[in-house]
Amino acid sequence: MASEWLLEMVGISKSFPGVRALDDVCLRVRAGSVHALIGENGAGKSTLMKVLNGMYRPDVGEIRLRGEPVQINGLKGALDLGISMIYQELNPIPAMTVAENIFIGREPVYGRSGVVNRRKMNADARQLFETLGLAMNPSARLSSLSVAEMQMVEIAKAISFDSEIIVMDEPTSAITDREVEKLFEIIRTLKAANKAVIYISHKMNELFQIADEMTVMRDGRYIDTQLTDKLTTQSLISMMVGRRIDEMFPKEDVPLGEVVLSVDGLTQGDRVRNVSFELRRGEILGIAGLMGAGRTELVETIFGIRKSSAGRIQIGGQPVSIATPRDAIRNRIALVSEDRKLMGLNLRASVKDNISLINLARYCNLGGVIRARQEVEVARRQIDRFKIKVSSYRQIVDTLSGGNQQKVVIAKWILTNPDIIILDEPTRGIDVGAKSEIHKIMVALAREGKAIIMISSELPDFSQEAVMASATGSH
Amino acid sequence: MSMASLASADGYGNKVKQIAARYGIYIAFVVMFVFLSLWSPWFLTFDNILNILRQCSINGIIAVGATLVIITGGIDLSVGAIVALAAVSAASVAHPDSYPVIVPILVGLAVGALFGGINGFIIAKGRIAPFIVTLGMMTIVRGGSLVMSDGRPVINLSDEYNTIGGGYLWGVPLPVFLFIAVVLIGAFLLHFCKFGRHVYAVGGNELAAVVSGLNVGRVKMGVYTLAGLFAGFAGIILSSRVMTGSPAAGAGYELDAIAAVVIGGTSLAGGTGAVLGTVIGTLIIGTMNNGLDLLNVSSYFQQIVKGIIIISAVLLDQYTKNSR
Ligand SMILES: Nc1ncnc2c1ncn2[C@@H]1O[C@H](COP(=O)(O)OP(=O)(O)OP(=O)(O)O)[C@@H](O)[C@H]1O
Ligand SMILES: [Mg+2]
Numbered sequence: 001m002a003s004e005w006l007l008e009m010v011g012i013s014k015s016f017p018g019v020r021a022l023d024d025v026c027l028r029v030r031a032g033s034v035h036a037l038i039g040e041n042g043a044g045k046s047t048l049m050k051v052l053n054g055m056y057r058p059d060v061g062e063i064r065l066r067g068e069p070v071q072i073n074g075l076k077g078a079l080d081l082g083i084s085m086i087y088q089e090l091n092p093i094p095a096m097t098v099a100e101n102i103f104i105g106r107e108p109v110y111g112r113s114g115v116v117n118r119r120k121m122n123a124d125a126r127q128l129f130e131t132l133g134l135a136m137n138p139s140a141r142l143s144s145l146s147v148a149e150m151q152m153v154e155i156a157k158a159i160s161f162d163s164e165i166i167v168m169d170e171p172t173s174a175i176t177d178r179e180v181e182k183l184f185e186i187i188r189t190l191k192a193a194n195k196a197v198i199y200i201s202h203k204m205n206e207l208f209q210i211a212d213e214m215t216v217m218r219d220g221r222y223i224d225t226q227l228t229d230k231l232t233t234q235s236l237i238s239m240m241v242g243r244r245i246d247e248m249f250p251k252e253d254v255p256l257g258e259v260v261l262s263v264d265g266l267t268q269g270d271r272v273r274n275v276s277f278e279l280r281r282g283e284i285l286g287i288a289g290l291m292g293a294g295r296t297e298l299v300e301t302i303f304g305i306r307k308s309s310a311g312r313i314q315i316g317g318q319p320v321s322i323a324t325p326r327d328a329i330r331n332r333i334a335l336v337s338e339d340r341k342l343m344g345l346n347l348r349a350s351v352k353d354n355i356s357l358i359n360l361a362r363y364c365n366l367g368g369v370i371r372a373r374q375e376v377e378v379a380r381r382q383i384d385r386f387k388i389k390v391s392s393y394r395q396i397v398d399t400l401s402g403g404n405q406q407k408v409v410i411a412k413w414i415l416t417n418p419d420i421i422i423l424d425e426p427t428r429g430i431d432v433g434a435k436s437e438i439h440k441i442m443v444a445l446a447r448e449g450k451a452i453i454m455i456s457s458e459l460p461d462f463s464q465e466a467v468m469a470s471a472t473g474s475h
Numbered sequence: 476m477s478m479a480s481l482a483s484a485d486g487y488g489n490k491v492k493q494i495a496a497r498y499g500i501y502i503a504f505v506v507m508f509v510f511l512s513l514w515s516p517w518f519l520t521f522d523n524i525l526n527i528l529r530q531c532s533i534n535g536i537i538a539v540g541a542t543l544v545i546i547t548g549g550i551d552l553s554v555g556a557i558v559a560l561a562a563v564s565a566a567s568v569a570h571p572d573s574y575p576v577i578v579p580i581l582v583g584l585a586v587g588a589l590f591g592g593i594n595g596f597i598i599a600k601g602r603i604a605p606f607i608v609t610l611g612m613m614t615i616v617r618g619g620s621l622v623m624s625d626g627r628p629v630i631n632l633s634d635e636y637n638t639i640g641g642g643y644l645w646g647v648p649l650p651v652f653l654f655i656a657v658v659l660i661g662a663f664l665l666h667f668c669k670f671g672r673h674v675y676a677v678g679g680n681e682l683a684a685v686v687s688g689l690n691v692g693r694v695k696m697g698v699y700t701l702a703g704l705f706a707g708f709a710g711i712i713l714s715s716r717v718m719t720g721s722p723a724a725g726a727g728y729e730l731d732a733i734a735a736v737v738i739g740g741t742s743l744a745g746g747t748g749a750v751l752g753t754v755i756g757t758l759i760i761g762t763m764n765n766g767l768d769l770l771n772v773s774s775y776f777q778q779i780v781k782g783i784i785i786i787s788a789v790l791l792d793q794y795t796k797n798s799r
Contacts, residue, residue, distance in 0.1 A: 305686060329688035343686040346679035348746035357676055358687045360669045368669040412687075 003067030006031040006196050007165055012051055012061030014044075016399065018391035021047040022058070023220045029165070029213075032194040034187060036201070036211035036228075040240055040431040041403025042389035044220040045200050046088050049167045052198075053085040054078035065164075082164035086157075086171050088200070088402045088429065089341060092150050094143035099125035101142055102157040128160050132186055146296075147339055148175045155183060159190070166190065167198045170402065172206060173428045174338075184210055202403070202431050204233050216240055241433050254446045257281030259317070261302075261420050261451060266311030268301040275311070279420065284442060284452040295455045296338050299422045303328045303335040305343075315420075329358065334418035336409055338425050338455075344409040347398040351390050352379035354397055355412045382411035387437060402429040410438065414445070421445065422453045499791055500740050500752060504759050511766040518769055525647060531761035532654035533558075535754065536709045537728055538735040539661035540591075540702030542753045545736050546665070547698050548678040548745025549605035553594060553612035554706035554732060558725025560620040561586045561710030566629035566720020569636040576635040583711035584704055590616055591703015592696060599692035605699075613729070620722040629720035640716025650712050657705060662750040664701075674698060678745030734781075735760055738788040759784070 007029040014022040022044045029035045037045050050056045052063065054072040062069055065081060072078050078085075093101055099121045100107070108120040125138035134152055142150060151174045158166055168187075172180050187197050187210060201207055207214065207228075214231060216223040216239045223239055261279040266272060271294030279285050287295050300306045302313065304322040313320055315331050322328050328335070337343045345354055356363055356375050363375040379393045386407045390400065397405055406429050413421070423442075427435050442452055512519040537554050544551045565583030568574050590612060597608045642649040665671035673694045676684040684691050709728070714720040739756030741748025763784060767777045 303686075324688075325686045326688040326690065335686070337686060343680075343682045346676050346683055346746065348679040349675055353672060353675065357672065357684075357689075360672055364669045369667055370669060370672065372667075 003064070005029060005064070006066060007052075008062075008064040008067075009048070009052060010062045010064070012048065012058045012063075014047055014051060014056060014058050018395070019220075021220050022051070025061075025217065025220070025222045027198075027215055027222075028225065029196045029198060031164070031196050032191055033212040034191060034197045034199055034210050036199045036207050036214040037217065038200070038207065038214055038236065038240060039217035039223075041407070041429075041434060042219075042401040043217040043240075045217060046169055046401060048217070049085060049169055049198065049200070052078070052165075053083055053167060079161055079163070083167070084158045084161040084163040084165075085167040086154050086169060088169040088173075090147070090150050090154060090174075092142040092145075092153070095141065097139045097141055098136060098145075098153055099138035101153055102128070102160055125156075128156055132156055132159065133182060148179060151175050152179060152182075155186070159186065163195070165196045165198065167200075169200045170202070170429055171199075172201060172203060174425070180206065202429065202435075204236070204432065207236070208233070218242060237432055240431070254282040254284075254443065256283055257449055260315060262314045263302065264312045264314070266298070266301060266308055266313070268297055268306050268308045271297045272301055272308075279451045279453065281449040281451055282446050284446055284454055287453060287455045296424055299335060299424055299453065299455065300337075303333060303422065305335075329416065329418075332417075332419040334413040334416055334421045336413050336421075336423045336426050338428075340405055340409050340428075344412075345397050345405060347396070347405075349397060350394045351383065351388065351397055351400070351408055352376060352393040354408050355379045355382050355415060358412060358416050378415065382415055385441075386411045387434065403431055403434065406430055407434060414441070418450070420451050420453070422455075424455045426454070427456060500738065500755055500759075500788065503788070503791070504755055504762070507759065507762060507766070511762065511769070515766070515769040518766065523765065523769075525651070527758075527761050527765045528651045528654070529648040530764065531757050532648075532650035533709045533713055534728065534731045534735060534760065535654045535757040536657045536705050536712070537702075538732040538739075538753045538757050539657050539750060540698075540705035541729075541732040541736045542661065542739075542741055542748060542750055543665065543674055543698040544605070544702050545733070545741050545743060546674050546678045546745060546748045547695060548681070549598065549695070549698070550609065550733070550743070551591075551594065551605065551699060551702045552609040552729050553590065553616055554702055554709075555725040555728035555730075556613045556616035556620070557587050557590050557703055557706040558710040558713060558728055559722050560590065560616050560623070561707035562714035562720040562724045563620045563624045563629055563722050564720075565711050566632055566636075566714045567623070569632045569715075569720075571631070571633040573633070576633065576639075579636055580639070580711055583707045583714075585707070587707015587710065588700050588704040591706070592700040594703065595696035595699030598699065599695040609699075617722075624720065624722045626722060628722070629714075630718065632715070632718050632720070636715050637718055638715070640712040640714070641718075650716070653708070653712060657708065658750060658754055661701075661705075665750055670694070670697060675746055678747075680746070731760065734785050738785060756788075759788075 005028045007027070009025065009027040012022050012025045013020070025044065025048055027037070027048065037048070039045050047056065051058045052072070054074045054077050063072060064070065070081060072081065093104070096104070102125055103121050107116045108124065109115055110117050122138040129136050129138070134156065136149065136152065142153070145153070151171065155171055158168070171183060175183070190197055199211060211228050213225060213227055214236065215225040216236070218240065257280055259278050259280050264276050266275045275298055277285070287298070297306060301308045302322070304324045304327050307323070313322060320331055322331065341347065352375065356379060360370070363378060364370050376393060383390060383393060388407045388411065389404050397408055400408065406426070410426060426438060430438065446452055517523055537558070540554065541551060561583040564586045565579040568582055569576070569579035594609055594612050597603060598605050638649070640650055644652060665674060673684070673689050676687065676689055677691050677694050681691060710725065713724055735756035736748070736753050737743065737756070738759055739748070739752030739754070741752055760781070763781065764777065767780060772780065
């Protein structure tokens with residue numbers, strides 16, 4: 001029986017303790033099309049896709065492939081049915097090579113011996129990269145790759161299964177324009193081969209560039225499905241958030257004050273070479289440059305995560321030595337790091353415990369006993385201020401949606417009341433509403449006399465602001 | 476979240492599982508308790524319950540320290556040996572008419588804290604795996620207690636010293652109160668103090684803790700020192716109760732403590748767990764030992780049963796946590 005739809009998910013509901021993540025959601029996807037799944041942070045997009053790939057069993061609902069109802073038994077079952085997925089949260093095995101990560105669980109072996117045929121595995125990986133037009137070394141260890149490169153490995157892996165349906169959950173949140181272009185080429189090839197791609201992203205321009213159809217979700221519910229041609233950014237946003245957001249990034253003039261941070265000839269490894277710049281109160285300094293150009297290394301060196309081999313840092317005109325993040329925090333610097341899972345969050349702890357961690361002493365008496373009520377109040381305030389979607393301040397961060405995890409990191413650092421705020425890709429995985437919210441907060445902080453360094457691949461977002469956006473190269 | 480979280484059921488089954496995941500260990504304890512009460516008329520007597528509590532107290536005190544260590548993602552294999560060294564050291568200054576009883580107590584505690592602190596120092600500064608450091612320390616300290624006592628148990632201890640482990644208050648053995656005190660201290664530090672929060676932060680994501688400006692080395696020093704201190708305390712109670720400072724004491728105690736912690740739901744991966752779970756874990760092991768005795772199970776066989784229960788507890792825990 002031929003069906004108009006390759007995939008139908010009908011009446012899907014899924015609850016977790018304290019939240020109804022999906023409530024009677026439908027999704028219908030055609031073969032040979034790119035179907036975007038859109039919604040605010042915590043709308044239920046990732047959860048719906050984890051139902052599709054067998055990670056979660058829905059409480060109720062039916063999944064049909066080409067009109068036939070199917071039962072999806074685990075990740076393996078989904079793969080067997082031709083469904084593969086790129087996860088929003090990367091799951092690399094750092095000690096293994098690129099090829100090993102791609103072919104894990106299905107390594108080519110010699111005959112029936114069970115001994116891995118490394119040469120074939122690497123050759124297969126090389127061929128995969130060739131067809132995808134990627135330059136990557138199959139025998140490099142994952143731990144030596146940048147976040148962007150790891151993301152490309154995940155993409156290659158998902159495609160290597162030759163699935164009918166490929167889910168991409170925010171594949172571009174960590175990669176640059178050039179890699180995005182590569183990805184889009186790959187997607188167009190998949191489309192031409194009559195495969196279906198389900199594409200999740202918060203980047204409007206991408207959606208309009210690549211998607212044929214869009215399904216919008218809000219608060220775990222299905223809102224609507226439309227052809228891309230029938231949509232505008234404005235109508236899409238109002239479907240997503242249920243109201244209009246007029247001026248997303250209002251222009252503001254913030255007067256500049258005295259120099260708070262001056263970096264002189266800073267050098268670290270071979271990616272940060274002889275970098276100098278000055279940062280003034282009220283300034284939002286954008287650091288442009290491609291991913292992998294040393295931007296993250298630069299700010300991590302300023303923050304004491306990496307050791308500099310040369311250069312001086314002055315704060316408020318005084319030379320300082322920052323050997324550890326502790327020193328940086330003492331000098332009232334905050335760093336919202338690029339990789340929230342790696343160094344931003346304790347995923348096993350609650351939202352409250354993460355938010356209050358850095359300056360916990362402020363919420364303690366002299367004996368180091370936590371003043372619980374005050375701590376809860378502070379956590380609640382940050383949750384409200386950054387509109388973090390949680391079932392309670394006790395919710396474990398691991399169970400938050402990706403965008404909401406990112407908001408926790410920002411809330412945590414802003415709470416330290418820093419003078420110098422460094423944000424490394426702070427809008428990663430954050431929805432449009434929250435992006436404009438964060439921009440407003442940054443401008444408000446700049447107005448208070450704080451100085452801000454912002455690394456962002458979504459540079460257009462803040463270069464529209466009247467505050468200075470200058471670029472510092474590392475060479 | 477686990478990639479293996481596949482199992483699920485209808486809404487009702489889900490509820491049951493959620494409850495089981497949360498309270499499974501308590502339910503298991505209650506079931507065991509009720510079963511033994513029905514099975515053996517001796518089990519649910521005041522004397523027997525006190526007996527269980529007293530037998531639990533030494534393991535429980537060590538296990539509170541182990542809880543802190545394990546939440547940081549570490550492990551301490553040296554505590555059993557520290558029990559012996561503290562026992563021998565304390566006993567050697569606890570002869571009648573030598574020093575006031577406070578002296579052996581302080582000596583025992585100091586010895587425990589010292590070697591725990593050395594563990595912590597090496598782990599924090601040398602960045603060596605806790606397993607290795609404390610394994611080495613285990614044999615060093617065990618050797619030290621043999622050297623110190625010349626391989627012979629230290630006997631002839633004062634009556635005051637004997638009161639610590641052998642005395643009673645309101646008809647309840649003193650070690651039970653000491654156990655409760657250590658539990659309260661441990662729970663207070665872990666759940667109400669900055670220090671405890673840092674313990675969870677280090678175990679949950681050490682790099683994030685460093686980037687958040689925590690003094691991770693100091694947190695590690697802290698937990699291993701406390702683990703040693705509590706082990707020293709256990710050594711005092713043990714030697715006082717049996718009126719002997721034996722260099723062979725405490726062998727295998729580190730494993731009993733780790734078992735209690737793990738049965739209590741604290742993950743060896745670090746970052747999660749609670750003192751209350753460890754108390755229940757200790758009580759489960761103690762009750763089980765006692766019950767098997769009452770049921771006339773041979774002590775050889777008891778070891779097998781104990782092992783099975785440890786593995787089952789963790790399996791149950793994994794299963795319930797993964798079903799979503
Ligand atoms: N394992 C879980 N336990 C409890 N709650 C969960 C769990 N997984 C997801 N949730 C909740 O379900 C809701 C939907 O989450 P989901 O990750 O699907 O959002 P999303 O649309 O992908 O958002 P984002 O754009 O931020 O990635 C959130 O409120 C989240 O807190
Ligand atoms: Mg998501």
